[in-house]
Amino acid sequence: MRALFFLMVTGYATGAAASLVLGTGPLARWASTLAAVVGAAGGLGLAAGVCMGGAVFSLAAPDLLASAGGLAFSLDGLGAVFLALTSLVAAPSALYGAGYARAWDGRPMQRQAGFMLNMFLLSMSLVPLADGTLTFLLCWEGMSLSSYFLVMTEADHPEVAGAGQWYLGMTQMGLACLLGAFLLIAAGGPATFAQLRAAAALLPAGTRDLVFVLAVVGFGGKAGLIPLHVWLPRAHPAAPSHVSALMSGSMIKMGVYGLLRIGLDVLGGGPAWWGALVIGLGALSAVLGVLYALTEDDLKRLLAYSSVENVGVIALGVGAAYLFQSLQMLPAAAFALAAALFHAVNHAAFKGLLFMGAGAVLHATGTRNMNRLGGLIRGMPWTAALFLLGSVAIAGLPPLNGFVSEWLLFQALLPGIGAPSPLVAVLMVLALGMLALTAGLAAACFVKAFGITFLAIPRSPEAAAAHETAWSMRAGMIVLAAACLVLSAGSFAILPRLSAVAAPLVGLPAPGPVLRAGLTIQTPDGLAQMSPVIVGAGLGVVVLVAWLAVKGFASRRPLRVGETWGCGRVVQTPRMEYTSTAFAEPLRRIFAEFYRPTEDVSIDFHPDSRYFVHSISYRSAILPWFERYLYAPVIARTRLWSERVLALQSGSVHAYLAYLVAALVLLLGWLVATGRR
């Protein structure tokens, strides 16, 4: 265990050092990648060891930062799940990054990106290992800052700078909330989680509520829960794609981890409204996230909004766990939590894959705008096939892993309908409806994402000239695609482990509810079962038999290749195709009351007759509400105050000296007034 821990830390640290020392050539690139892969392997081994063995790994380093109480690390089941999902995405991302960063060879950003990537991986892997406020906040801030620098890698684009500002602002606001939460529990300063647990037990109810709300704001911001998600659709597209994959696949999950660590572990659960709050935020994020994803034309922004949706879905499960725990429905709580954890792991796999796919598209065509893409399946067969697999998984379709966790979440919410309180029952019914709507819209969204990007006729010369990506980038995607398959087929083996992790958190003895029967997974009461392996195998066999039968019995005449039928039009151009915007149009109209798009049509008529039209220009935009009603006023107010303060900055030395004297006099006056010496 210790060896694996040190392997992980030294791996990442070596990678960071290699980037600094070895220059900006291929050697540095590959050395740092290799070291990162070794680090990720160490992390995965460590997590697997804790998950399988069940024993807690701990390591204290009191000499590091001794004046503040020293650093301490320990890894329990919950942390292991999150360390595992981080390491799962880390290795493929590093591999992919090696190919992606080739364009930066010989430029200073190569050095910076390699260093920061390894620091990011290191600090993110240490977050779930941190045992104590000091260690936790250090790692947390390290993760935030290194990811900020990664987002800013290509800072020469103006949009990147804006995205960085949003990201930094939201992150630091979250950090302030977390500091507040930790200080409320243990006012004395740094403490280990064990000490926090003991202190939390003695807190009055009001303080506990306050701590929880602060944790929801602080961690929810990192997780991207609506309305704290605003940085996500800005920062994810701006970052290099393997960094987006890491941020979306792993980093936002750390918000979920923190919420579980503080809410369930340290505070030990709370009143029912905690659960209702998290379910509410989750349902909101899920539905709004997917609705915004649907209307997005920028492939990476679409994926970013889809991450908001998936975090919402995870939060539904987490909220249900809180709620059931407060109602003493412990097996149901453990089940809901296991389902949420499984979805977190699954999302890491397929979202990582999809971001890398989007990155490959960006790399090959230079655009993220789906209205300029299309037809890439011919130029980039590998990327297309892998992206398709990711799309099927994220759309929650059987037999892939997205469906498995979606199924589990549906089943996990079901016991809530039986809750004695009508309010809880109604809440669960609404949550179920929202979850189902989210699933349906996600399917539509990913038909669009894959279909418009990869199928049909290329909509721009860049898309027509697209080429397949480097092997290292493909390798990264293949690893995650394989992970999707393994997570689905092996779900019957993984779920009992997750159940064992979830059970102690909600106050059940260790093995937790039984979620497995042979090759099938089942609900805690054993009444509903499902087997992705058997369904997948059945599907495979049926498709194979159908294929053989058609090959054997149907007409043997060869395929004739013709032109697409088009009502007698002479030539087909890409302008005739459905675009990304057109695809989403029906849903945009149906949910118009929610989107409230601004529309601007101007028609240029022929000078002689209004019946002939020269040109029509149509412009429509959707500005999310939250930004209009929540953030815009705050930003405007801040700006206003900043401008007032600016008046102090006269630039005259005399004025500054006057400020100094005034401050000194005031300070002295205050000392005299309070009677100190």
Add this chain to the structure above:
Amino acid sequence: MSPEMVSQLSVGGSTLVLLGGLMMLWRRGVAAHIGAFTFQSVALAATMAMVGWFAGDWQLWAVAALLLLVKGIGIPLLLKRMERRFGSERELEPYVNTATSLLIGGLLVLLAYIVTAPLVSVSRLPTRTGMPLAIGLVFVSLFIIISRKKALTQVLGFLMLENGIALLAVLGTHGIPIIVEIGVFLDVALGFIVMQVFVYQIHETFESIDVEQLNRLRE
């Protein structure tokens, strides 16, 4: 009849009565609205008769018969005459669109379920199970009155509100003395006549029965 059966039947009957209200939100045409109201009144009469049979109370039978006669046959006929006179104005642009109205209707029913839970828990009658749906109908009818523009639709919303109250009374207390019920009927009939006159006047003044026109009276 076993009490379980009565519980089931009162939920079933109340659901049908409530569906009449929700149909108002769904459909646009006046004829469909009148149809929904007729359907609702018949379902209400049937539910009353069922409760009367279970409770062995002849008065409820009488009320049910009266209801069938007045609201199931009489008022729909009158309404159809009004429709013929004013021409069928469809509820084309309600304040809240149809799909949203339906969803709000559903939420109102869930709200009714939550708020009536304490009320239901103190009752011992097997018919108590339908009470949340009756309150739900009251909410839905109020929503119809608020969100629709045509005077005729609003009159129907008002009549449905009364149906909801009658349903609540029957399920919650096994009926109201027939004297009270007749009094309420007269009240409603009077209200209906007043509204008919009102609608007629609106039509005379504005050539339309869209109550949005009333905003013009301020000027």
Add this chain to the structure above:
Amino acid sequence: MRPWLLGPVQAAVALLLAPGLVGAIRWMKARLQSRAGSPPWQPYLELRKLFAKEVVVSSNASWLFRAAPFIVFGSTVTVTLLVPLLAVPLPFGGAGDLLVVVYLLLLGTFFLALAGLDPGSPFGGMGASREMTVAALAEPTMALAIFALAWGAGSTNLGQIALRTLSMPSEALAPGHVLAFAAIFLVTLAETGRLPVDNPSTHLELTMIHEAMILEYSGRYLALIEWAAALKLLVFFSLLGNLFAPWGVASVITPGALLWAAGTLALKLLALGGVIALVETHIAKLRLFRVPELLSASFILALLAVTASFLLR
């Protein structure tokens, strides 16, 4: 008979009955409209013809276009292994419940929509966009109706739901049960492309949903897709027939019982087909933007079904 054979037997029966069901609905509709109509076995002839014909594929289409028919067909056939068409409990009953059935069908829709986009035809794109819109909006209704059913049976397991109604026949008329039936019936209309959501007999491009998506298909690919569509209709009908009124379904596996089950299934399918024919004769197609109203009405029915189940606990 070995129990595992039941799956293939069910699939075979379903595959055999499905074109007949579509033919019967067309025939009944024609009769109701005082037309002579084509005979009920016409779809069999059409399938045979299509399998024998040459395939024309668009030059813009990729491998996905050629793989999609097999995935659509395969996912629908897989569903027939899980749904209790003839007997409960099924040998593979533990492999998939009602949710698996719904999402396997959605998998087919997903690939069909992608195949619609693939040739780059505006009609295909339009069909795909509309089909996914309708499918997405139908999801919440389906989920709530499933849970109204599962609430009674304690499980989303299909066999369990059917067995419970068999053991407590009075439950078949319980309000929650009836409302859930109505909700799923409306979803069936939307999901299988029937009036008033989509017109299965139109070939006017601008009003089509399903037909627009598959406009580019021909020959054996079209045959597979048509067969899968008929099968999907059969699956929804048998969910309606066998979950809500499971009488006739075999609970012991003997040839006699299975034959009886196949007979009753055919009768139920005919009855529901008659209802569809009647509905399609009486109502006109809705505008696409009125479809959400229909689906929210079905959602309300499902919501009331769940509420009714709450009230009666």
